[in-house]
Amino acid sequence: MPSRTAPTTPGIYRAAVTRTERLTPSFQRVTVAGPELDRFDFMGYDHWFRLFLQLPHQAELRLPRSTGATWWPQHLAVPADERPHLANYTVAEFRPATTHGGAELDIDFVVHRGPDGELEGGAAVWACSARPGDAIGVLDQGLIFDRPDDATETVIVADESGLPAVCGVLRSLPDDAVGTVIQEVPTAADRRELDAPRGVDVRWVVRDDAHPAGAGALAELTRRIAVDPLAYGFVVGESALATGGRRHLRRLGVPKDRITFSGFWKRAKEARVAS
Numbered sequence: 001m002p003s004r005t006a007p008t009t010p011g012i013y014r015a016a017v018t019r020t021e022r023l024t025p026s027f028q029r030v031t032v033a034g035p036e037l038d039r040f041d042f043m044g045y046d047h048w049f050r051l052f053l054q055l056p057h058q059a060e061l062r063l064p065r066s067t068g069a070t071w072w073p074q075h076l077a078v079p080a081d082e083r084p085h086l087a088n089y090t091v092a093e094f095r096p097a098t099t100h101g102g103a104e105l106d107i108d109f110v111v112h113r114g115p116d117g118e119l120e121g122g123a124a125v126w127a128c129s130a131r132p133g134d135a136i137g138v139l140d141q142g143l144i145f146d147r148p149d150d151a152t153e154t155v156i157v158a159d160e161s162g163l164p165a166v167c168g169v170l171r172s173l174p175d176d177a178v179g180t181v182i183q184e185v186p187t188a189a190d191r192r193e194l195d196a197p198r199g200v201d202v203r204w205v206v207r208d209d210a211h212p213a214g215a216g217a218l219a220e221l222t223r224r225i226a227v228d229p230l231a232y233g234f235v236v237g238e239s240a241l242a243t244g245g246r247r248h249l250r251r252l253g254v255p256k257d258r259i260t261f262s263g264f265w266k267r268a269k270e271a272r273v274a275s
């Protein structure tokens with residue numbers, strides 16, 4: 001494993017926390033920077049990465065030596081108590097290096113809670129107590145969003161874990177793009193200004209506490225009874241939202257190769273609410 005000062009493999013970047021901010025009730029923004037991030041090749045849209053977190057009891061951040069298929073066995077080969085916490089995140093914002101300073105990357109963490117209201121999840125807990133200087137690693141994974149050039153409309157459905165991706169996609173779409181975004185958030189105060197093309201209709205769905213995450217967005221999508229067969233669908237969030245959203249778009253006639261769906265997280269079985 002490389003020492004903390006060794007140059008990291010291309011595609012893997014070491015950085016450190018510079019500041020944190022509670023953006024809205026359910027989002028903790030953590031900003032990271034470091035000389036290696038200056039060469040991060042930001043692609044816009046939903047650019048995502050594997051995030052490695054050095055935990056408080058760990059003496060150093062142990063990152064894989066390579067990208068491609070071999071990084072995972074290398075990560076697993078690190079003894080459990082020295083292994084960093086690993087989770088998937090999206091670039092919320094990226095500011096490239098300028099003559100005034102190095103590059104900065106923002107990560108928006110959903111502050112998710114367990115059944116008793118306690119903060120849960122290694123990454124969410126880390127984000128809420130992160131301090132300037134805390135070490136992280138980024139393994140670049142590129143884009144999932146894959147809209148065909150001939151898409152006549154874009155239908156995007158997400159829960160809060162997909163909001164950073166939705167923000168990035170809307171910022172990156174061409175100005176003449178048309179479509180709909182159905183974005184679910186836990187509270188009304190989690191809604192934010194979105195930089196969307198004029199032809200994209202953004203519908204916020206504020207979660208009803210009686211329903212599990214993703215159910216509101218899925219219900220809103222299933223109200224839709226027609227969609228252009230040349231549409232492109234992008235559905236991300238809790239696993240049931242991703243699969244249910246894909247199923248509905250298929251029913252409306254969108255071919256499967258024009259739908260991207262991804263389960264960003266999976267609700268624990270005991271927390272499932274009967275619908």
Ligand SMILES: Cc1cc2nc3c(=O)[nH]c(=O)nc-3n(C[C@H](O)[C@H](O)[C@H](O)COP(=O)(O)OP(=O)(O)OC[C@H]3O[C@@H](n4cnc5c(N)ncnc54)[C@H](O)[C@@H]3O)c2cc1C
Pocket residue numbers: 048086087088089090091108109110111112113120121122123124125144160161162164165213262263264265266267268
């Ligand atoms: C490509 C991709 C990009 C992603 N981008 C982001 C992003 O930018 N911001 C973001 O917040 N998440 C994002 N996610 C989702 C994130 O990876 C998961 O939520 C992850 O489980 C969080 O890790 P953790 O260590 O906090 O929780 P874990 O240790 O993985 O999970 C602990 C418990 O928390 C529950 N849980 C996990 N996530 C959530 C949640 N969002 N809401 C409620 N309960 C949850 C799990 O069911 C489990 O019971 C992304 C996922 C993917 C695949």
